[in-house]
Amino acid sequence: ARYKEQWRPQLHYTPARNWMNDPNGMVYHDGEYHLFYQYNPFGIKWGHMSWGHAVSRDLVHWEELPVAIPEAEDIAIFSGSVVVDKNNTSGFGTTTSPPLVALFTGARHSDGNQSQYLAYSLDRGRTWTRYGTAPVLDIGSKESRDPKVFWHAPTSKWIMVFARATDHKVAFYGSTNLKNWTYLSDFGPLGAGTGPGDLWEVPDLIQLPVDGNTANQKWVMLLSINGGTLWGGSGMQYYTGSFNGTTFTPDPLPAVNEPTGTLYADFEGSTYGSWTVTGTAFGSGPARGTLANQQTVTGYRGTGLVNSYLGGDVSTGTLTSPDFVITKPYISFLIGGGDHPGETALNLIVDGKVVRSATGRNEEQLRWSAFDVTALQGKTARLQVKDSHTGQWGHINVDQILQSDNAFTEQDNRVLWADFGRDFYAASTFDNHPTGDKVWIGWMSNWQYANNVPTYPWRSAMSLVRKLSLKSTPEGVRLAQEPVAALGTKRAATVRFSNLPLSQVRQGLINAGVRGKTLDVVLEVDTSGTGSVGLKFHQGGPEETVLQYNPITQKLSLDRIRSGDSSFDAGLSEVHVATLRNTGTLKLRVVLDTSSIEVFAQDGKLVFTDILLSSPGSDGMEIYSSSGDPLVKTFEVHELKSIWN
Ligand code: FRU
Structure with a gap:
């Protein structure tokens, strides 16, 4: 039986054999949805980049077709998009038989240049003809890739967005014929993925109604970043905003929601009173974790925060605060953030009993959380930080503790994440969807380990196809996704x-x-x-x-x-x-x-x-x-x- 191997997805697209990464050129045409994708026809690791091909009639069942655009002598075929050129602006077809036009990145074998190339198909995406041998757009860079093209009716032109990966920018170009492109503007850097070594890849720009109201539309920039993500490796963020045919103007990103109140303990500062420390040394090292020899660790996990850590090399340790009186309705604390497995607990103790408790895992980013202590106001309490970790460097912290007036949840520091897992990347939308819905599909892996996932004889799957919408929330307008019906x-x-x-x-x-x-x-x-x-x-x-x-x-x-x-x-x-x-x-x-x-x-x-x-x-x-x-x-x-x- 086909597709019965261990771990073979039964509801997700995979090629029968070999390596796959980004989805490319998704388009609806003539009764078929096309999914092209980064594909290695010769092996199960990344290489020989070509466009693989599959088609579907319902976005659920897929049929694999032969490779659509093979690696060429001069270039590898990197990610890109396909449009239906209905008015035959390119002249490659006719208006009654419009061409499919692909814009993709050619990664030049000779010198690593990455430029945008064009190919067209007159036979429903089965075979493709390259337009000349030269790129249609070359900005002389080795890091400019992943063109996504769409028709912008208000200004009667094609818009291309592509990533300037290491500059953390999205470039905008315009064209009336898909062949000659004029510079319009740049967007970025903004949000996550803007640190040294981080990459911006595979941008897409779409328009969506807010809460289904077509009179209230917003533009959404969808962007993949490799580095600077929540959990490491690859991830996706988005920005809502407006687009006038030239420039994308993002809405303000969500504010960092800081609690207001009185600082009770700041383990980088000095407002901690005298805590008592008990701990067990890890290995042969001394039991650290005293406030006197606390250490400072800088900006990991992309938070940009500087953390002190309690516990240090201590494999289990407890820090106990002096007694204090609860004067405010909330006790708020910044907890989490590290790079080895472990757990930190914060306990609130009244009359010798733990009355509130929270744990932060090492894998989490630093995040504010709060105990509701309204019912405990006036009581004498103490706080206990319990650290236990298995690695030598268990950088798990409680960083700050406040007596605060408000309960709050921190909303993902000035970034709108499209996905909070670790395996959704390079997603972009289908062109020419028959009902105008915006649906997208992503690659279900992460560059951190993609080449090592032990499936055989294929490697990597696509996500489900998901319908996108914008919904109002108390925090602002947010992207929502659901599997296609x-x-x-x-x-x-x-x-x-x-x-x-x-x-x-x-x-x-x-x-x-x-x-x-x-x-x-x-x-x-x-x-x-x-x-x-x-x-x-x-x-x-x-x-x-x-x-x-x-x-x-x-x-x-x-x-x-x-x-x-x-x-x-x-x-x-x-x-x-x-x-x-x-x-x-x-x-x-x-x-x-x-x-x-x-x-x-x-x-x-x-x-x-x-x-x-x-x-x-x-x-x-x-x-x-x-x-x-x-x-x-x-x-x-x-x-x-x-x-x-
Ligand atoms: C994203 C990416 C793209 C590039 C392609 C190469 O995963 O790095 O930027 O076009 O993969 O396969």
Whole structure:
């Protein structure tokens, strides 16, 4: 049987064999959706870049076709886009039989120059003819790539955006015939991925209505960055804004939400009083972690913050504050950030009992969190920082503690992330979608380990095709994503519960014996006044993948530490976390495949895409809550049928 190997995705596109990276040239034409992609026809690692090709009639089922644009003698064929030239502005076809025109980067073998080249197809994308041997646009750079072209009706011209990767800029050019291009403007640097060595790649610019209101449209710049991401390696951010045919003007990025209050402890400064330290030395080193010999570590994890660390080389250590009186409704703290596995807990102790507790994992960025201590005002309390880590350099911190007037959630420091997982990259949208929907597809991997993922005889999968929209939120307008509706055609056996306490849903799921590696799960649960709520997937032996929401810390986390094979890169064994405001209701849609998980939370406003490589028998699932018995409004588990049969 085809496509039955271990870890072969059953709902996601993969080439039958060999290496794949970025999706390229997505376009609808003549009843077919085309997916071209960076492909190595000769091997299972990156190389011999060519455009592979697949077509679909519904954006769910795909058929692989022969390589569309092979590596040429002079250039490798890097990423790019395809448009339907309906008015035959290029002259390569006719208006009744419009040409498909591809603009892509040619990476010149002789000197590494990267320029934008053109090819056209008159036979529904099957064969392509290069337009001359020279590029249509050459800015004399080795780092200028990934042209995305679209028609801008208000100014009657084609717009090309491409990345000036190392300059952290997106370049804008205009044309009336796709062959001659004129400089318009530059955008950037802005947001994440602007540090030395970071790369900007694969930009796209689209227009979307806000909340479906076509009278209120915004432009959205979609951008891949390699470096400067949440978890390392590749990731995607976006910017909302306006575009006048020449220049993209971004909306202000979200402000960093600082708590207001009285600084109680600042472990870089001096406002900490005299804390007591107990600790166990790691290896032969001295037990550090006293405030006197605290150390300073600069700007890792892209936060740009300078962290002191408590614990140092201490493998387990406790720091206890002097007693103090709780005077404000919140105790706010900056916690997390490091580069080796471990955990830091912050405990609030009243009358010798831990009354509030929060943990920060090493894998997290530094983030503000808060204890609600309204009910404890006037009490005498003390704080305890407990550090335990397995590596010699467990840079896990509680950095600052405040008595504060406001509870707040920090919103992702001046960056709008398109995805909070680690495996969504180089996504861009389909041109000429028949209903005008903006749908996109991304590469489900990360340059940090892409070449080592142990699948055979193919390597890398595409994400699901997702429909994009813009939604207003209290924080501003945000991008939302959901799988295209046609995925629903793959739903088979279904188990459904509604308006039941979670404990009964949990038991119902056990009674129904629901298992599976390919599932489509919908959950809506009341999170007011409960502890954490979570789902476990791909369970078997020691393996599980845990998706959990903690309404108190307002964190949605996806834990793939025990998901399965992670031997090829430490990055597989980690937890990805995002802040999700507790609105009293958690809404999740989760699509699981044999080697991936895609999570769409709060109607797609928060997305995680992660690969995971569980063992063949690991197909259990579970729903749980840590305390209380929250009301499950809706819970559906649908088995998904393979797209390959
Ligand atoms: C992004 C990328 C692009 C480039 C292509 C090469 O993943 O580096 O910038 O065009 O891959 O395969």
